[in-house]
Amino acid sequence: MxxxxxxxxxxxxxxxxxxxxxxxxxxxxxxxxxxxxxxxxxxxxxxxxxxxxxxxxxxxxxxxxxxxxxxxxxxxxxxxxxxxxxxxxxxxxxxxxxxxxxxxxxxxxxxxxxxxxxxxxxxEGRSAAAGGEPPPRRANGFGAPFPGRPDYLVDMAGARALLARDDAVLASIRTWSEHTGVTSGYSYIRARGDIPGARWGRAGREGDVNSMSDYQDGNGCMLPAAVIETMWREQGIHRGLHTAFYCGTGWRASLAFFYAWVIGWPRISVYDGGWYEWSKALC
Structure with a gap:
């Protein structure tokens, strides 16, 4: 085949x-x-x-x-x-x-x-509106099986299974200090460290869990696809692997996932629980 x-x-x-x-x-x-x-x-x-x-x-x-x-x-x-x-x-x-x-x-x-x-x-100086929302226009039905792409999300068991495979990787979308255990990155996450076997997928400025500056230019726009793929490849993350992105709780991982999706990576997911869930399970 x-x-x-x-x-x-x-x-x-x-x-x-x-x-x-x-x-x-x-x-x-x-x-x-x-x-x-x-x-x-x-x-x-x-x-x-x-x-x-x-x-x-x-x-x-x-x-x-x-x-x-x-x-x-x-x-x-x-x-x-x-x-x-x-x-x-x-x-x-x-x-x-x-x-x-x-x-x-x-x-x-x-x-x-x-x-x-x-x-x-x-x-760009474009116009803006103020006030409430437009009138709702509820859909009568989704029109297709739901969820349509369950493969785009993995739980902890799925993350563990990917770690055991040679054709898969967990990509840690966190700062270097988070990845190496200097800080958890979050006031409400006590545990420091990262998932054993995960590879560092980078994120943004140290001390700012809302930064994805390693992926974006100064205006917050996505860097060229080749730049992002090179950054990942240097860490052993490439499109030939099933890649599950994760961070602390899901936001940064979701942006890395979306960039991989628009670039055209074929096998991608988000590990929804991220370091928060993984570290809680260790306690």
Whole structure:
């Protein structure tokens, strides 16, 4: 049997402000994703955008994905089906990437992300709206099996299984100080260290778990694919492996996953529990 071809690049799913504006005018669903930032959304947002809080997507104490039935309800309430085109942006691109990954896991085939986030929109002097959300337009059904891509997410048992395989890798999307156990990176995660056997996939500035500066330029836009792939290859992470990205709780891993997805990597996942879940299990 011939080996399957790699999927094509999906770089068109990483949008400029002009592309996002054009696609929103054409009828795509536009959503601002935030974490406790509804007040900022009401003060100023991209015209036509609805608001989605990550609290609807992940739940304490570990901030893992909510149960599938709850995730499905969130999507249907937003009017999202499997065949919807969804445009996401955030004041934090990490929050938007968290939503993007879970929508892809759900089986939404066409998920797009504003490169550089709301700051990129503002930098071009584009108009903004204030006030509440547009009227809801609930979807009657998802229209396809749910979740459509369960392979895009692994639990702790799945992470352990990948560690035992020669054709798989866990990629730690954390700072060097987190990866080497100097700090946990989070005020609410006591344990320091990293998953034995994981490879360092890099992240961003030391001391800032919201930074992905190793992946982005000064404007918060994705670096060229070749730069990112070279960075990963130096750590033994390449597209020939099944790569499961993880971080502390999921946001940075979700952005690394989305970049790998748009580049066209064929076998990728997020280990949702990350270091928080793994370290809790050791206690």
């Amino acid at each position: 011939n080996a399957p071809h790699d999927p094509p690049s999906r770089l068109a799913h990483l949008l400029t402000p002009a592309a996002l504006a054009a696609q929103a005018r054409a009828g795509a669903l536009l959503i601002e994703v935030g974490c406790g930032t509804h007040a900022q959304y009401r003060a100023e947002h991209i015209p036509g955008a609805r608001y989605l809080d990550t609290a609807a997507l992940e739940a304490p104490p570990l901030f893992n994905k909510v149960p599938d039935a709850d995730l499905l309800e969130v999507l249907l309430a937003l009017g999202i089906r499997h065949d919807s085109t969804v445009l996401l942006y955030g004041r934090s691109t990490l929050a938007a990437a968290r939503a993007a990954h879970l929508m892809l896991y759900a089986g939404v085939a066409d998920v797009r992300l504003l490169d550089g986030g709301f700051a990129a929109w503002q930098a």
